[in-house]
Amino acid sequence: MSVSPRIADSTTPASQATSQTAAQLAPQPASAADATVLFRTLNHIAFITLNRPAALNALDHAMIEQIAARLEQCRHDDDIVAVVINSAIEKAFCAGGDVRALLRPGSDGRADIERYFNDEYRLDYAIHRFPKPVVVIMDAITMGGGMGLAQGAALRIATERSRIAMPETKIGMVPDVGATHFLAAMPVELELYVGLTGVTLSGPDAVVCALADVCVPHTNLSDVEQRLNNIDARALAGQRDALLAALREAYVRTEAGTDASVIERQRGWITEHFKREAAPTSIVASLGRTLEGLEDAEATREEREWIEATLTALKSYSPTMIHVTREALLRGREITLEDSFRLEMGIVVRTIEEGDFREGVRAHLIDKDRAPKWKPDTLEAVTPEHVAHFLSSPWSSDAHPLANLGDDAQR
Structure with missing residues (x-):
């Protein structure tokens, strides 16, 4: 397993980072068909798209490296004003981290464990502190490591298809990827219930629990790129609040609301x-x-x-x-x-x-x-x-x- 690019290494100057291409920063698949992380831009907005359907986009170490590399590319590219992280598959945004790989024969024990979580947490932290607006689409299954990618975003979008959870205690783990921080956004009693039981939340539940900023109908996503393309994105570069409002307007034609929230009852x-x-x-x-x-x-x-x-x-x-x-x-x-x-x-x-x-x-x-x-x-x-x-x-x-x-x- 190769060492990931440094997301947050003070010894890497910005000039060096901007001169590196994504191909230099991240392991590359043999062909586009093999890519588990896709990348493209539209109207100065970068799309980092998870594409590992057989594992419901569970994050292996190579995916973490590639997402981190693309995020750093977006940080230093002045032509990119915002980032969207989404999924190429219908069933999930991200089902979690592929931690089973750490237990397979041939893994380097403690070294691989530390490397995997060090790189995953630095990626999650980078999203929390990213200078440009990040939008994450938590459509369908979004659990564990997927929540780590989502919760630092400036705009967290759930849908009526969302199935959101931090189910770590079920497998003998602690809710991680920043959960001890982001679950604290809700009242303590609700935080303890969600964190201890790993209950699966709907999109409306996630809004009630402060784990999503908005819940929209899944159909809103079908033609969102046309609306994103109509944003004067370049003119809004550097105007974070105005740009974020424009992104929200593009995704939120209508809201699903929280009336269907079970956890509220x-x-x-x-x-x-x-x-x-x-x-x-x-x-x-x-x-x-x-x-x-x-x-x-x-x-x-x-x-x-x-x-x-x-x-x-x-x-x-x-x-x-x-x-x-x-x-x-x-x-x-x-x-x-x-x-x-x-x-x-x-x-x-x-x-x-x-x-x-x-x-x-x-x-x-x-x-x-x-x-x-x-x-x-x-x-x-x-x-x-x-x-x-x-x-x-x-x-x-x-x-x-x-x-x-x-x-x-x-x-």
């Missing part, structure tokens, strides 16, 4: 049970007590079904990562974006090397027996010391792979 239940001070075991106990007290009647059917689904998630996902995720999400509300990425990377490396991740991938993605053997196997058995270990960095502060994230040259 559930908000009262979520607030009741997912209190900031409640440990995971307390949340489970609270849900159990409420379920026992509900009458088996049609009037309570939706609440009963919600409680049952929530309890299934909390009791069957990695107990360690349920506890660790709660603590990480609460910490993320108090720290910077840069420190959120650093915190997540430490947890990720620890859980891959010594936690539940390998077992979760085996059970859900490889053998698919859906019966992971977690260690420990219950929420009650997870000790504070065990949680603290996963939250502690494997590196000293100056040796952290993301130590220089946030330097002036990276903004």
